[in-house]
Amino acid sequence: MIFLGVVTEAIGRYYGARGIYNSWVFNLGFLYLETIVIWYYFLTIFRKGHYQKIFTVGIVLFSIWFVFNSFFLQGFWETFQTYTVIISSLSIILCCLWFFYSIVVKNWLSEKSLLWFPAFWVICFVFFFYTASFMYFTSLGYLIGLDRHLIFILGSILRTLSGLMYMAMAMAYLLPYFQKKFFLAPEK
Secondary structure (H helix, E strand, O other): OHHHHHHHHHHHHHHHHOOOOOHHHHHHHHHHHHHHHHHHHHHHHOOOHHHHHHHHHHHHHHHHHHHHHHHHHOOOOOOOOHHHHHHHHHHHHHHHHHHHHHHHOOOOOOOOOHHHOHHHHHHHHHHHHHHHHHHHHHOHHHHOOOOHHHHHHHHHHHHHHHHHHHHHHHHHHHHHHHHHHHHOOOOO
């Protein structure tokens, strides 16, 4: 997912710097592929049969929505699909809430330490970013009438949260490795 984010951002900035429409890069990379990858991540966490069916149906329905929105509502090439961002963010927020519900109410990870469980940290930061993304894009119609500097500041906050999310994803899987390799006494 980190690789997908870096590649999408690099290609989008490359096209944008040359004055070429780059919305299609962000629509495909961030909206469609990143959402599918995050749902696949949840699919690997929730391994039971009925959860897998729910996520598979969700991926198919989201794909249908993406194609419908691309052809009939907002387009694909010149416009960033805010409707798709809203639906994507809301669905990911609901997946995160289901994960937290499973931890708290169902005692799903009662035998594991959440501190060293990488999926917990990844989902926490995914939840923070997509909650901010959902609020930003649902209120975008109201924000357009505001001062450009305020919109830039809010967009910068969203980009900062995005960077923190990607950093947390990397660190969540690297820190347990370093903890085992460097900070634990060797086994005899």
